[in-house]
Amino acid sequence: MASTTIIYIILSGIIALLLALFQYVYKSKPTRTNAILAGLRFITIFSILLLLVNPKLDSETFYNEKPNLIIAADDSNSMAFLNQSDSVRNLIQAFKNDADLNKKFTIDYYKFSNDISLNDSLEFSTKQTNIDKAIKGLQTIYKNTVAPTILITDGNQTYGNDYEYTAKSYKQPIYPIVLGDTTKHVDLKITQLNVNKYAFYKNKFPVEVILVYNGEETITSEFKITSGNAILFSEKVSFSKTNNSKIVQATLTANQVGVFTYQAVIAPISNEKNVINNSKNFAVEVIDEQTNIAIVSAILHPDLGAIKKSIESNEQRTASILKPNAFLARIDEFQLAILYQPNASFKAVYTKLNADNNNRFVIAGTQTSWHFLNGVSGNYQHDLISQTENYLAEKNTNFSEFIIPDVDFDAFPPLEGQFGNINISVPFQTLLYKQIGSITTDKPLLITLENQNRREALLLGENIWKWRSQSYLDQNSFNSFDDFFGKMVQYLASKKRRERLSLEYQSFYDGNTNVILQAQYFNKNYEFDNRETVSIAITDVISKETKIIPLVLKNNNFEVDLSNLPASDYEFTVKANTSNISKSGNFKILDFNIEQQFTNANFSKLNKLASLHGGQTYFMNDFQDLKTNILADNRYVTIERATKKTVSLIDWKYLLILIILALSAEWFYRKYKGLI
Template sequence: MTTETILLISLAGVISIALAVFMYGYKSKQTRLLRWVFGILRFITLFSILILIINPKFKSETYTIEKPKLPVLIDNSASVGELGQTENVSGLIQKLKENSELNDKFDVSYFSFGNDFSESDSLNFEEKNTNISKALASTNELFKNQTAPTIIITDGNQTLGSDYEFSSATYKNSIYPVILGDSIKYTDLKIEQLNTNRYAFLKNQFPVEVILTYSGSIPVNSDFVITQGATTVYRTNVSFSENESSKTLNFTLNASSVGLQKYTAQLLPLADEKNKTNNSKQFAVEVMDQATNVLVVSKISHPDLGALKKSITSNEQRTISFKKPAEAASILNDFQLVILYQPDRNFASVFDEIEKLNKNTWVISGLQTDWYFLNGAQDNFNKEASTQSDDIQAELNSNYGTFAVENIGFDDFPPLQTEFGALVISVPNEVMLEQTVSGISNGNPLLATMEINGKRDAIWDGEGFWRWRANSFLQTESFQSFDDFVGNLVQYLASNKRRSRLEVSAETFYYNNNPIKISAQYFDKNYVFDSRASLNITVKNAETEQQTNFPMLLRNNYFEVDLNSLPAGEYNYTVSVANEAVSSSGNFTILDFNVEQQFLNADVSKLNRIAQNTGGKAYFTTQYDALIDALLENPNFQNIERSEQKVVPLIDWKYLLALIVLALAAEWFIRKYNGLI
């Protein structure tokens, strides 16, 4: 309490005594006893009220003992089982839980990781990928600004995410890896990586790149073979030695038949190889007889055009061409979609030809768009633009129902630039992205789609979306989410297919170590997305004829199902709507590839390096006692006494209010009892 507060309280006491004496000590007619009683009660009442008005504040301080944290990260991937380490992991965790000294000193918590990172409640060692970098980054975030040495129980073989050795450089606590497996190097031939296009066009050739590796000390020879069914389509001899332990093969295969073409790549194993699973790999290519051709017409150069090219051609089904307005009008008939980037009066002939051919269009406007020309060149939308620019951001319309759109973080993307003014769309449309300024909608669409008599168009009012693609990569370490967003928009705009009440989106083939997802949209009779519908998918294995039903879950403006539980094979599916005679059927193939079966031993050297870089130490499972001793004896891991100071104003003290009520009530009852009321 400050000196000023103490003086005010003293003054309140003097005033309360003076008033009580004046009221009951000066010319009072009550008896001596009653005068004292009434005086004391009135003093209590007045003093308490004045204290509440002054409202002094009191400080209270509490002390707590905080143990250092000890997160234990457990590798739940299939490679742990492949290396025969599941019992070692279970035994080690049991010992950690039963060690009283360790649990007395540390606040121990358990997490598991594979594809994702989560609290550990049970282990099955069935995760199809290992993302160690994500596990370390998540732990670093969870225990930020805390003492938290970390035990990570893993074989060190990562199949997903960025290199965890470099991620550990930002880790703030010591890492103690417990190594699952051994460091013995076995003789092994392996298909390290196989790269090819997902799509190819009929009567063309598609490239294949294969990286082969060898682990051993003596020179060996083998054959690399690619077969399609019983037919060998490629074969070559390869040789390796201790000094020449890897080879890269580049060749092409013919796309001679339309449809899904499945191949098996095999590096013929040596007689003494321990792991022959990593000697073969299946892959597939979907052969089509034509591509989706997209034309971009632009008079200017802009980074947005590069982002468009990268996003559209990330899917090999699509090709993209860039032309100046003067060159474009005569070749429009060769393309399914025309993208008009920041049109001005030079685009007059292009718009005339688009109207004659009834071509689908996507108009992208910005600061260099001539709106006086554009307003007259088409009838779909109009903008009273000014010479002023405006910075806008985007907000996804969750009710957009034309096709499935996933929110890829539009709210957090950098602002786009556009000319200030109201954009009015005069034909039936659906707004996908709305413009916002400082987080508040300004009532204008940023991206809207239109469909009139089978012709599809879109308006995107804002330039600078190349920053969106870059920002998407920074957030997810991949361009895929942004490229998929643009790809879905292009797929819709480039198609003239009549809209169905049930639209299903599925790939023709999946690798079983990647997400296997099928999405669908259902529309009512007015073609409005119906979120109340109940969708189910029936999946039937073509070989075993085993049939499985899955419910499809609602995700904003589409339904989705995860089919990663299905084994490799060929499947037929039917998506149906409950209580409606509406369904859609198709087929897909799941190719068998278990990346977790590719390893022979633990990555001991890398685990040792991350331990050394963070001030920890790596141990094998047999060195459990040494690990516990290192944690218990480390002087850096001590309990921390934390003090918490609270400032409580007296007005929050309910007992003082109760005292005032009690004093007034007591005075009233005494007066009543003595006949003074």
């Protein structure tokens, strides 16, 4: 408490005492009644003056904080494959039932597979394991606490960064409990198969396969690629203890259009325990045309390279960066033109595009000549202001021209464009709105328009390369941005008439990927109608089993997750039940489970992880040893913590009660003595 506050309190006491004495003692006889009344009045006045001074009081409370104990269990279906499901459940229950551990620790239970979450129940159904993501998640939650971590897993990760490297920043001791067989068996397997999803009709496409051998003896086997009963490629391969990996490259021919399934097989050797990893199915969609896109620009800018890479992330598309004159010489080769920051040098380009009524994507920025663009475009006019502005993007959830992928536009850096309004004279839809600072406007940043059977998109900002970079920083992948840009290109490159029911799905799915089908339904005015009920009737071509599943409304589309379907060929019909509009299609789910590719627990990696983090490796039967060591470890002790809280006296309700009691007592006492 400050010295000035103490002085004010003392002065308050003196003033309260003087006033009480003046009222009940000054010029009065010193009686017991006056003394009591003066005391009550002193309490009242002093309390009121204390409230005016409002001193700050410090209060300190003490509490015991137990260390955390994290139990993170592998919930992928590798546990079921290794027959460890019941063992994991029993081990978790042993931690829950142990009184000594629960007395010393606050135990938190998690499960992980392709993600990490609180462990409410274990299902062992997920097809991927990402230990790297699990460690990152726990690091975020427990970075400022003492939290030894028990990792119940086989140590095999199917995707994600190397968790041994990620764990270097993890500050907690790690105690792996190793599941599965740690004995190394002789094994010959396909560890990786590289092939493009698409091939072009009458072209050849490459297939690259990496084979690995775990064993001591020298062996020879045969590698084959088959389609049905036909052998398309075969090669003898030899392995030894030192020469234990091979890269086999094959070239296949795309003779027909459609989706074709192939199988890569390495013949098993004698006494091989796991033969599931000796084969892998893959599929290729053969198409008879390719979309060529021209990126036309008279300037150099990082956006050009980013747009080209984004377009060519889809094997069905190629992109060329051209000057306006070079584009005119090859215009018949392209299905779409992206016009980057047009200026007067684009005059002949616009003349040709307008004459042929071709689709286009215009990207404007700080170097765009709006004086020229206003003159050649009859669909929109922009204010001629030389000032520039930075614009963040806000997605329009009611956009209905095509299904927008799940892109976090809010996290993207701003684009730079010219300041001013744009007036659009034809029907259009806004995909992205301009946001300036924290204020979202109703001004468009990205629009699509369709007029006289011609489609066009207009983006009013440059530096889209920053969006692609941010997408990678956020997700370690360009996929989300590339999917979004690919949808824009697909919409603009197509001249198909708009349909009231549109579907989004792939021709085939790998056995480890999520099978998601999306649909959009529009009313007769081509407005998205979320009141419609949409369902899918899906039939397994082999078993002839049919299921009818409703699609759920998600954002601005209907969606169904079919990831639980077994590998097979499927035909389906999506139906809008009220309007009786339907659309059919088919897809294939490949038979592959990456979790079944491992025969052993990765003991060496888990043991190294434990050593680097001050822990120790255990097995399923070592629960008592683990318990004893953790309970005896001096690093994990209960800490007495104190919290200091500064409270203003005006917040102390008891002082108000004291004032009320003092005034009431004074009034009743005076009434009792007949002084009122």
